[in-house]
Amino acid sequence: MSAGFPGVTLWAEIIFVISALTMLAGALVAVMAHRIIRSVCGLALCCIGLAGLYAFLRSPFLALMQILIYVGAVCITIVFAVMLAEPDEPAEPTSGHGEGVWLACALLVAAVVGWGLATLVVKGPWATPVERVAEGSVKAIGIALLTTHSLAFEVVSVVLLVAIVGALAIAHGGRGAAR
Amino acid sequence: MNTPLYERPAVYLVLAVVLLVIGLFGFLRRRTLIGMLISGEILFMAASLNVMALNRFFSPQPASGQIFVLLIMGLAAGEVAIGLSIIIAVYRNFRSIRTQDLSEMKG
Numbered sequence: 001m002s003a004g005f006p007g008v009t010l011w012a013e014i015i016f017v018i019s020a021l022t023m024l025a026g027a028l029v030a031v032m033a034h035r036i037i038r039s040v041c042g043l044a045l046c047c048i049g050l051a052g053l054y055a056f057l058r059s060p061f062l063a064l065m066q067i068l069i070y071v072g073a074v075c076i077t078i079v080f081a082v083m084l085a086e087p088d089e090p091a092e093p094t095s096g097h098g099e100g101v102w103l104a105c106a107l108l109v110a111a112v113v114g115w116g117l118a119t120l121v122v123k124g125p126w127a128t129p130v131e132r133v134a135e136g137s138v139k140a141i142g143i144a145l146l147t148t149h150s151l152a153f154e155v156v157s158v159v160l161l162v163a164i165v166g167a168l169a170i171a172h173g174g175r176g177a178a179r
Numbered sequence: 180m181n182t183p184l185y186e187r188p189a190v191y192l193v194l195a196v197v198l199l200v201i202g203l204f205g206f207l208r209r210r211t212l213i214g215m216l217i218s219g220e221i222l223f224m225a226a227s228l229n230v231m232a233l234n235r236f237f238s239p240q241p242a243s244g245q246i247f248v249l250l251i252m253g254l255a256a257g258e259v260a261i262g263l264s265i266i267i268a269v270y271r272n273f274r275s276i277r278t279q280d281l282s283e284m285k286g
Contacts, residue, residue, distance in 0.1 A: 009183050016185040020194055027198055027221050031205030036213050043217050046198075050224055053194070056185045057235040060244050069252050074220060074259050081213060085270040106207035114200035121192040126279040127187070129236045136241030141249075144242040152246070156253045163257035167264035 012056075019052025036082050044075045061138045189234030199225035212266045212276045216259065223255045 002043060026049055029042030045071035054063040145153050184190055202221030209215045227248045234244020270276050 013184050015185075023194070024197060024201070027201040030217050030221060031201055031208070036211065036217075039214060039217055043220060046221065046224065050228060053191070053228060054231060057231050058241075059231065059235075062231065062248055063264070064244055064250060065249060069219070069256055070224075073256060077259055077263055078213060078217065081266055084267055085213070085276050103208060106204050109207060110204035112199045113203060114196055117199065118193055119197045121189060121196060126188065127237060130239050132239055132241055134240055134242065136245060140242045141245055145246055145249075149243075149246050152250055156250050160253060160257050162259045167260040170261070171264040171267050173268060 015052070016056055019049045019056070021049070022046075023049025023053065025049075037079070040075055040078050040082065042077070044071045047075070048069050059136060061141060188232055188236040191228065191235075195225050195229040195232065198228060208241070210278050212269070212278065212282075214269070215278075216262050220255060223251060223258075224241075227251050 023046050026042045026047070027047030028048055030039045031042075033039040033042060047066055051063040051066040052059070120128055198221060203220050205218035205221065206215055209218060215226055230244055230247055230251070234241060234247075238244055266276055269281065273280055275281075
């Protein structure tokens, strides 16, 4: 994104901020919503914002894959599970006191972890960005997948196969025990 | 002229931290299994964003990080498939997927 045109940098910054805010808002909706279906929609929104950030990180292939896999596969699968089970959070506060304590504990843990990591990020001695020796195009990714990283590629395909067969076996095993 | 926002590594790293914190908070707060699964996905995405930012700014080999994130996506998809099948099996047996109700074990 070289600024050949005077306003290009500003517009790119605006789009960057929009995608970052989309990601954070989607994540907050996914975490805070009471209905699980809204939470799934928040997850999809978060994935779209993250895809925008991937595009800014100069990997448009990953942006496409993010939308394809997360929005297209993961969210739809979760929607199917929501239709099969009834996973809404209980509306009535069953035990108001313990609920508040639990919420405070979750907030505390998240705040401590976030503060520590953010301090590390901001104050850490990061090296100066290096020059890249290769390009990160789709062609380079494909060549690297089939040469350098071919073992990891094959192992992940085996993992996915086992996941498919295991999901079928587990979901089939509970059938008939219900009634 | 200062560097624009999208060319600074710290911005991406802080965004990844915020995403991680949101996912952690949701993982602790949710009381249903699907909610915890969604929060786990947010944690995976925070890790992916972190890896991609470090790959973009601090690595001379840009293809490696993208392949790493692709593998993370594959593992996350497998995790969702297994997790949802377990959730559905649990729902068949318990008629509920609230974590408070799942308090008995067998075996």
